[in-house]
Amino acid sequence: MLDVSYSFYIVAAIAVLITGISKSGFSGGMGALTVPLMAMFISPFKAAAIMLPILCCMDVLSIWAYRKSFHRKNLIVLVLGALSGIGIGALTYSYVDADDIRILLGLLTLLFGLSYFVGNQKEKKQTQTSTPVGVGCGMIAGFTSFVAHAGGPPVKFFLLRQRLDKTVFVGTNVAFFLIVNQVKLIPYAWMGQFSAENLLLSLLFVPIVPLGIWLGLKLHKIIAPDLFYQISYLMMIFAGVKLLYDGMLPLVW
Template sequence: MLELTVGGWVLAVIAAASVGLAKGGLAMVGMISVPVLSLVMSPVQAAGLMLPIYVVSDVGGLLAFRRNFDMRVLATALPGALAGIGIGWAGAHVVPVDGVTFIVGAVGTIFALNALIRPPLKDERRSPSYARGTGWGLLSGYTSFVSHAGAPPWQVYVQPLRLSALTYAGTTTWFFAVCNWVKLIPYAALGQLSPGNLRAAAVLMPVALLSVWAGLRLVKIIPEALFYKLITWGLLAVSLRLIWQALA
């Protein structure tokens, strides 16, 4: 089992809960999982600890959205995503831990600032494109490999497609479920699925699964705009702290 302080386990519970809340309908909340855990361990270890929790949490989503997804969107984005995961794997021994910490902090900061200051999307609808899908899919796959933070590039590609809410949720669930299952191979090869990480993940999985149920409830009662504003500011604060930590 991992040797964490009480405060460290509190952060681990928060990270696991964020994954469950994301799978329960509060999308993007999972973005904070690795940055939060990186405050008490290396981001490489944090990503390894979180991956089994993501994989287990994905199962419920796959069952729920087994018929609601857009195959053309997946076909245009998944090849790039798999290439991005491969690039992350190939560069894993090249980028030092401080470099990974900086990347995690930078991704979180860019996403948070983009969410806070970006103008509203235009009403025009785009069609799936292999060029855009491959580019944004590659970036999503790489950031997903590094810190399970592939959602922002994915949203940049998918939101202008104007999918129905159900199809959007299902396509997103299938995209990241495939990415997470594929990531098991390089994570295992790199030793990120260590016995200590797997035992800690098993302890935290009930938290994530309960949080899926909580997310389904909370999404109906909490003002969505306010909730995401708070999450985004929290992500920005944690990400800036990680950048400072990497540079120091």
């Protein structure tokens, strides 16, 4: 095991629980906490490698609940873009500054999240989005998910404005990241990210996953659609601030 304080295991366990609740109930958002919290004790790269198998377990459990509740066309469009984005990320990983990606993505995410609360009522109604926009968002999501574990905002940018049924919205997110995270396992393994120590730590936190997924599904059922969308946009604002903070912190220190 890692030579770290017990605080790491407590903080990481809480972060995994929150991520499970967020992923199954609200299509992510609070999951942006996990890697940064772990990174207070270990390197961000190690934290990301530990989290990927855990995220895959969350995806598998979540997809069962949403197996009949996802938007097929949106999913296909996003995945087509994401596959190319993951490929670009794998080929350029050693040349890309992940902090620059976090800053740019954080700024865009924050502005989009704030636009919901400062815009007029018309902007909050259902808006049709084009296939090229979906492919582009999927490509950005695949790329940023690979290099910075921050693929959620581009997907939400594409889906939120469509004002889908809340269950279909979450289900489409769950199905998308089920595919993306499974695909990411291949280049991550090729790059040697899954050491015995990392996998053992992943296994240690896996028992927390079912509890987080169950709590998220319960909350999803009882929250009204309007409140659900307000929470989703608030999560985007939170994710944007967190990405900006994580990206700018090395510049400050």
